[in-house]
Amino acid sequence: MAKKLKKEMDDKQLLQGILDSAQQIWLAGLAVFARAQSEGSKLFDSLVKEGAAIEARTKKSAEATVEDLRGRVEEAKGKASSAWDNLEKVFEDRVARALGRLGVPVQREMRALEERLANLEARLEQLATAPATPTPAKARRPGRAKTAAAAAAEAEAGAEAGGAGKPKRSSRAKGKSAKDAAPETPAG
16 A cells, blocks of 8 residues: 555656646746737847848948949950950051052042142132233243244335245244243243
């Protein structure tokens, strides 16, 4: 009996221990629930602050990465543009040399010709609209051929003087031009 009693006591103590543990767990759960209710808003606010800080750090990091990438893209774009400009320059130089060998005038020469043509057209227009003014008679230069009127006057004078009846022949009459008869000297 003593054994039975001891066994029942042990069972009662075991049962009481389990009940006590369950009671403690229940009380601890209630305490956690009460504390979560009272400190829950504080915890939530704390978590929001931590989240904002993490977001700010990641945003700065992302912006720095984006700026770095933009810089690299601009650098690559500059290099590509420079390479394209160099290629274009080489092509233009080669085409210009080839056109020069073929005798095709370059743009600069065409502009100069256009300018000269415009100046000549303006001069012609000026001469066409200018009133006709008689030009003064030029002094006769030595060695020049006589005009028809001068040759006739000389022949008449020779006939009156009793000449052979033949007028002197000018250099033109002999088949020579005025240039062949005597070289012109530059007017100065």
